[in-house]
Amino acid sequence: MDSRTRIAAAAWLATLGAAGALLPLIEGADWLVQAGVLLAAQSGTGVLLRRPPVPAVVPPLAQAAVSLLLLTVVCVREEALGGLLPGPAAFDAFGRLLSAGADDIGHYAAPAPATDGIRLMVFGGVLLVGLLVDLLAVTLRSAASAGLPLLALYSVAAGVAQEEGGWQYFACAGTGFLVLLLVEGRDRLTGWGRFFGGPGVPAWMPGAPPPGAAPAVAGPRVRAGRRIGALTLGVAVLAPLLLPQLGSGLLDPEGERGAGGPGGSTSLDPLVALQDHLVRGENRTVLTYRTDGGDTPSMYLRLAALDEFNGTAWSSSRWWEANVPPAPWPVFGLASSVAAREVTTRISAAPDYAQPSLPVPYPATWIETPGDWSFDQGSQTLVSADGELSSQGREYRVDHLLVEPTAEQLANAPAAPGDIAEYYTRVPAELPAEVGETAAEVTAGSANALERAVALQRWFVREGGFRYDTSVASGTGPDAVAAFLRDREGFCVHFAFAMAAMARTLDIPAQVAVGFTGGVRQADGTFQVGTHNAHAWPELYFEGVGWVRFEPTPGQGSVPPYALPERQEPAPGPTQPEEDPTERPSPSPSPSPSPSEREAQPRTPESDEDEGGFLGWPWFPWIPWTAVLWTAGGTLVLGLLAWPAVWRARARAARLAPGAGVPAAWRELTDTAWDLGIAPLGWETPRQAAERIMRVCPLDEEASAALTRVALAFEEELYAPDPPARAAAPDVIAVSAALRASAGRRQRLRARLLPRSAVRVIHESLSGASSTARTRLSPARRGATAPPGTGA
Known part of the structure; x- marks a missing residue:
């Protein structure tokens, strides 16, 4: 996955997190799922168009066009040309829906029902904010500026919701923006050169360098940035709960209004x-x-x-x-x-x-x-x-x-x-x-x-x-x-x-x-x-x-x-069949009913199906879609949490397999040390890395000898003209077991569930898959004539 794709995914997540602040204002949550799907289609359009070298102005214009098509299909499909292309009738329907949505906003108190007009306004607003965020963060490479449209979306929702817009919505919006900043910062760091941390163990742990020793390198900046962001978000969430409230609202301790009870009641x-x-x-x-x-x-x-x-x-x-x-x-x-x-x-x-x-x-x-x-x-x-x-x-x-x-x-x-x-x-x-x-x-x-x-x-x-x-x-x-x-x-x-x-x-x-x-x-x-x-x-x-x-x-x-x-029954025409009084009348272009009329009308499966529309879950009404969505969401969260450990386990098995070679075994050894807190340093030779590992984490004589053998074997692979074939996997297994035995319980649990080296493992795997795909699709693989001088 290239850097622009990662930033686009983070921009999608940040926009959806800010849109979540609208949940207290609109009944149900299916509209948020639909908005997420539409937003993903918009972001995916930009990702696909940025892969070949195209002018920077093309992706945003294409995304805007795709967004218009999506809104046409979702909201005014009946008036569209061929059910897809917006024409004069579709734009006229857009105007009617926007007018009806503004009318509904004025009539309903939060949470308002997700009427067609309100859905159009919400979908259009979220897509517009998503387009601006994508343009600023991905095209212009300015993730910090992308916070302005996100703040506008969250501020509108929080301002209307007032106390219903709780801390959890702020946490979702803030977390999405922090993720966007971190992904964009990681991309900048990659362009300027990666910076790894120091020895990797706290001063209070056994095996840490003595107080007088000079540190190998400066502190881990990337990790510190993440901690600062998480701490800032936590303080922003908890501060309103810890600080005294500034306004008494309904409290009247001074008795100024003359109607309050005793004691500020x-x-x-x-x-x-x-x-x-x-x-x-x-x-x-x-x-x-x-x-x-x-x-x-x-x-x-x-x-x-x-x-x-x-x-x-x-x-x-x-x-x-x-x-x-x-x-x-x-x-x-x-x-x-x-x-x-x-x-x-x-x-x-x-x-x-x-x-x-x-x-x-x-x-x-x-x-x-x-x-x-x-x-x-x-x-x-x-x-x-x-x-x-x-x-x-x-x-x-x-x-x-x-x-x-x-x-x-x-x-x-x-x-x-x-x-x-x-x-x-x-x-x-x-x-x-x-x-x-x-x-x-x-x-x-x-x-x-x-x-x-x-x-x-x-x-x-x-x-x-x-x-x-x-x-x-x-x-x-x-x-x-x-x-x-x-x-x-x-x-x-x-x-x-x-x-x-x-x-x-x-x-x-x-x-x-x-x-x-x-x-x-x-x-x-x-x-x-x-x-x-x-x-x-x-x-x-x-x-x-x-x-x-x-x-x-x-x-x-x-x-x-x-x-x-009183409800007016339509007069039967010459060709109009007699209507079953239990059936709901078909929709008409007349204005939507008032709040009282809407509340009084009974809801039936047919009415729910009519109101669903595209992506409104009209299919198989007997399926409990809410439970399905929650189950799918929980499974997705658990899968995302388990993903690093699964990738790390797959890489370990591949690196220690027979015939994998000494370089793979050495990479497995250094990644195991990284998982336990001993971060790799790019400027070290294998022998220097082995000495630092033994200095930070004391090993017994047998494990130290195995670590030295693997380091020397890797140096031979790098520099010897004809290195001998070696089986380094048994030594790596012995050293890994010794490293885990010397680590604390928390470190071992962290290394198993959230291994630090999973970031590099996943990046290498995805880069290898991308390289393989490009090789298979190259002109030489398709049988094209190679250019002169390539040795083909």
């Missing part, structure tokens, strides 16, 4: 600190609960209900009762005709999560916990009016209902009573007219309150072009709602406030709830709720059902079944 201020919960600090667990209601991702934990919108802020009226009413608590507006299951949930708050009210599923009918609490009838929970009690480290039981209204019940719900409608549809007089006008325009043609609510939700999630962005300032008041409708970017507070305000302009009673989404189910059946589950959502009132939750924030939470838009 984590708390939730619905109007001030919700944004901090979403963008700062790690995703700390604040609640753990177990419920007998089953796997219910739609079971939100409500902390407070904000019912007043006075033109300055959304706030709670604090309808607190000093005396907690007896169980069961009445549920506001719920009729007996609506299906509701009684559920018990046991919640445990984290020791550092302090809140004056208890987050509970809505509607709660009883909370069992010690203490003198007040009852918040607006939020249907317990609250500490005097601040003496908190949720900090508290375990409590909640009896509540899982209300499951149908879309038909909501659509046919009667008008709300006058007092409820009058109070919960109030909007400030200074509310900009564009809020109500936009709400009327979005819901035009809706027949009832449910259709208007679903139209608003769909507009925020899909049709309105809104983008989820936690960096937007969380303002309040009418101006903030109007600004959000104009800018169309924000996070859950903006979406909840805007939909509730717009619903009120449509005479639908509405309020905003603040709390947590349902969390993540654990292996033991419990659910963990973290600070990044902090959320705000609108609740609309329907007579006979009560407060009904909607989800207008793109990519966040879950949309309840009654809020999903």
Whole structure:
């Protein structure tokens, strides 16, 4: 393998390692395998074109062309000319996919599904970075500069993933770049001359040179460079874990926000600190609960209900009762005709999560916990009016209902009573007219309150072009709602406030709830709720059902079944066969479904096969491809680890075989000494090398004599006009056994599993195979006429 091929392989590995930082952002890992295959084809193109002498500009141009063909085949094969060549239709399809991918990125929260548009963006980005890395490292021989595109790829992934981009992704990216630097440095070192280390044993080992003796040569620079690189990578990985964190994120030790608990505990201020919960600090667990209601991702934990919108802020009226009413608590507006299951949930708050009210599923009918609490009838929970009690480290039981209204019940719900409608549809007089006008325009043609609510939700999630962005300032008041409708970017507070305000302009009673989404189910059946589950959502009132939750924030939470838009069945044409309702409709060029619609659609083997495509594992769907990939990857890793020892064993057997000769036996002896820490020195004669080995590693008289005989025999092979035939293998075996007996256990284990001389053995074997292949393919071997003067 020549130097350019080695550097190209290292560049491929470095690019793939940096692309691994995208794993927390995209569901699954098959896309990374596909990107690795495409990247390997791109790198292989450059390797093949660099073997003959071609202008330096040719390989990068060919690689770019091959990359375009690969993207065409993988992403837009149906629009390509002959399924391969990109034409106008293919480029038009590229544009549509890129637009859809950008739209998906704005709608989905990490990890996003690997849609066709996202795959195209990822594959194209990885191939572009790979092309730049290959150009800088291989063509221009500047591996250090190749770190810039690698850093760009990793920085984009880490910046979006935030704390999900853990140390292991940084380690993969950093290791790949270090490998690229070491391979390129090895190539430069080979061009200027190889440098071997000194005696090869530490000063504390028996047989080391005395302290006053002059060293044979300077220290091993190549080995030192590797150690420095590994140490630097290790420090970069461990430093964030060892150093104190600079930002408290959700911690509020100074009590600046006025909503924190004692002792710097984590708390939730619905109007001030919700944004901090979403963008700062790690995703700390604040609640753990177990419920007998089953796997219910739609079971939100409500902390407070904000019912007043006075033109300055959304706030709670604090309808607190000093005396907690007896169980069961009445549920506001719920009729007996609506299906509701009684559920018990046991919640445990984290020791550092302090809140004056208890987050509970809505509607709660009883909370069992010690203490003198007040009852918040607006939020249907317990609250500490005097601040003496908190949720900090508290375990409590909640009896509540899982209300499951149908879309038909909501659509046919009667008008709300006058007092409820009058109070919960109030909007400030200074509310900009564009809020109500936009709400009327979005819901035009809706027949009832449910259709208007679903139209608003769909507009925020899909049709309105809104983008989820936690960096937007969380303002309040009418101006903030109007600004959000104009800018169309924000996070859950903006979406909840805007939909509730717009619903009120449509005479639908509405309020905003603040709390947590349902969390993540654990292996033991419990659910963990973290600070990044902090959320705000609108609740609309329907007579006979009560407060009904909607989800207008793109990519966040879950949309309840009654809020999903009805699926439109295609009208059968004259030649269109009747469609089986269980089958998935065929793909169409219409926009991809919204996050809520995508989550609601059942996944079938047919849908998985359609989404797979080229390299998407559509073949043999009954094969567990994930297990196959992990098994293949583990086997590959074990094979790579065992590869040096296997090559070394093969070389030992060949060198000591009958008739192998004295030079091969001498090479085996010096490589055995190298494996045990006595590195070869290129300027030494065989006799000097033997004397140094005996000086570093004391041998008995018989082994010393055998070592001397092999060295003299090798010198005769080099300088004598007609050296006698000798069998040096027995002497080499005896010396090798003596060297191993004098070495320590760690040295013997290292020599067996990771022999140092394997680098030279593998290089010689590959060089010999390459030379043999060139000889067989030369003109003389094909019978061509030899040029004059060659003696043919």
